[in-house]
Amino acid sequence: MTGTPGMTGTSGMGGTSGMGGTPLWVVLPAHQEAARIGDTLRALAAQRDRDFTLVVVDNASTDGTGELARRFAGEAPFPVHVLDEPDKGVGCAVDTGFRYAIAHGARLLARTDADCLPVPGWTAAARAEFAAGAGMVCGRITARPDEHGPLGRAGFRALVTTAAFFGRIRPAHHRRHGYLAPYRMHAGNNMAITARLYEEAGGMPRRPSPTDRLFLNRVRRRTTAIVHAPDMVVANSTRRLGAYGIVGTARWYLDQGPGRHGEDPR
Template identity: 45%
Template sequence: MTLSVVIPAFNEQNWIGGVLESLATQADRDFDTVIVDNASTDRTAAIIADFIAAHPEMSIAVITESEKGTGAAADTGMRYAIAHGATHLARTDADCLPEPDWISSVRRAFGNGSQLIAGQMLPRPDEEIARPAAVFMLGLVEVAAWFGKLRPGNRGPQYLGPYMMTPGCNMAITAELYTRSGGFPRTRIEDVHEDRALVNAVRTVTTDYATHRDVRVRVSARRERAWGVIRTLGWYADHRYRPDIVDIR
């Protein structure tokens, strides 16, 4: 198994260092990292360069994607990794903190037969968010997962298995299945949630997908702080809430 971790990044100078440090402290260090700079205009690129210089033991490739969008950037990174020999792919986001056993858990989930893996999201420990609010937020994520199973757009005779919420910030997929399903749509998050589109494409070709709660990533609550929990849930559910500014920094 040749595993690559793909990280799309747009103007993430305040966050990119954290995810890279989390990858540097993984228990399983047998992976490559592909960072896709989505035309950042801040110090994102400089911070990445400094980190690479300080960690020559890590295999890190930095590529650019000028087309705006998490879907476009993630797809570019995935296809770059596949072209450079990756047989298995994992994705997280620049504002996330993978747990120290994240890579080990991803590898174990693949070994158990899953071709598409959806992990669990937990709140970051370094953000000022009260524990009751964090618990409430996690409860809403579970509600959203069940809502996704009932959502008309996620149902139909073309699907071989039930809908599975697959967060783009914590997922993994075999290179073969990524290619066979068509991969992430090259879209902006304002238009399409690329993770939902990917899992629905996967569901038309296989049932070998599963949620693995031991695959854990700590996620930022920056959107919840900016928009509030209910509006954030509406945004992720079906774009019912459409803010003027999506790229919260």
């Protein structure tokens, strides 16, 4: 099932996405991100490889997130589409954005989040992995340098390392359960996948976060062509760490839910 996007805007100065190779589309889900989406959009505009189309999916925001994205579309160095997704949940927003991109000609898909900062070589690194035969690319995440200071960033690194280790040893992730590829650390805010594989895997679960592990395991049942790209880097927000604390954030990343906490603070 795909979502029903509302208003769609298309603009941008580039207009050449895909002309130099296989069409690449970047999907950016956003919920209540007016304070942060500007930094993310500027990071995308600073990519060395700007031969892509951007889809911003405004997921029921009430703070003007969508309007900021539409304003950016008028000056962006690449085409920009802005969708309204009324069904709340990052899975809904991502699935709607990916399926919209595929319907409009995308063959390669990449995703980050509206509180993240992709490094300038992010899209180029994804494209290089696809050219080498990858079906799905899992990038590397670091902590944003402008949130929570050295201690918070160290805590974030420790949580990422713990989550990656837990994912590898978790019995449910072992290949004897029908998976074709070994488990790899997968962050939804830094991933890329071919359009064909996305559809074959059944798409992103249309539900609130966390969705990343569910989606990765869907893909692992379809292909061995899953790679980790250390040069495909995104600086991740650490605000969940501030909102949930170390224990609460660990629960979240281990699929135990937010505990006593409410809405995902991203």
